Amino acid sequence: MPELPEVETARRGLEPVLVDRRLDRVQVRQPMLRWPVPAGFAPALTGRRVTALGRRGKYLLIHLNDGQAVIGHLGMSGSLAVRPGCNRPPPDRHDHVIFDTDAGVRVTFHDPRRFGALLLTTARDLAGHPLLAHLGPEPLDPGFDGPVLAARLAGTRRTLKAALLDQRVVAGLGNIYVSESLFRAGLSPRRLASDLGGTRAARLTEAIRAVLTEALESGGSTLRDHRQPNGERGYFQHTFAVYDRAGQPCPGCDCDVAITGGVQRLVQGGRSTFFCPRRQR
Ligand SMILES: [Zn+2]
DSSP states (O other), X not given: OOOHHHHHHHHHHHHHHHTTOBEEEEEESOOBSSSBOOTTHHHHHTTOBEEEEEEETTEEEEEETTSEEXXXXXXXXXXXXXXXXXXXXXXXXXXXXXXXXXXXXXXXXXXXXXOOEEEEEEHHHHTTSTTTTTOOOOTTSTTOOHHHHHHHHTTOOSBHHHHHHOTTTSSSOOHHHHHHHHHHXXXXXXXBGGGOOHHHHHHHHHHHHHHHHHHHHTTOOOSSSOOOTTSOOOOGGGGOSSTTOTTXXXXXXXXXXXXXXXXXXXXXXXXXXXXXXXXOO
16 A cells, blocks of 8 residues: 555656646546546646646645646555556556646556545645645654654554554554554554653654655555556565564564564554564563
């Protein structure tokens, strides 16, 4: 499932082909995504120029020159592919929305499971939009530090894992990057979130920032569906320390895995958590 690094990878890949380009043709081939693509979506975008591509948490934001804005979400399996005019394959049945620019470039929203979304709003209404209004801080913003995170975790009775998955606490993290960040910080996913304290909160924000930055440099993680806009897979999955590595040694563990069992998988709130009980307290 795409998280912040996968969405930001998409944003960075689309920026050079969409910004300052006019959308000459927009086709909605399948409107039934997680929420229906609005009926007037294609006519509203056609002829408009893209002025900027933004991101908030796991949402991609497309700003248009008439003040409209598109909120995009990749859901479970969505990706955005860029294809030049020549050698373009015909759309397949999971290519739900197609954007053609005045430079002859095609951007295709592909989503086999259809949990993604493309919604229309205005730049003015973005901050107050129900999907965005309650999102927590951006973890790569310089202002995201120990005190900010500690304040958002204070008073909750949840575990650290559950709290970090909550987009109102911090925006953009999902199962993969929460597991990896907690490992990096040496903190147990079972720890009570409100109990973190200043030093550990600072360590955790640094770990989150480092993991996300490294993932971005790798083009995100491709488990099944994620593709960068140029069609390449991300490759951060090859450097996972704990995620999906149950029974294997974590990096730096000097224990005998035959005795300790290595990385452990546990289910919290219906989601798998992977951690090393020896290195995460
Ligand atoms: Zn270990």
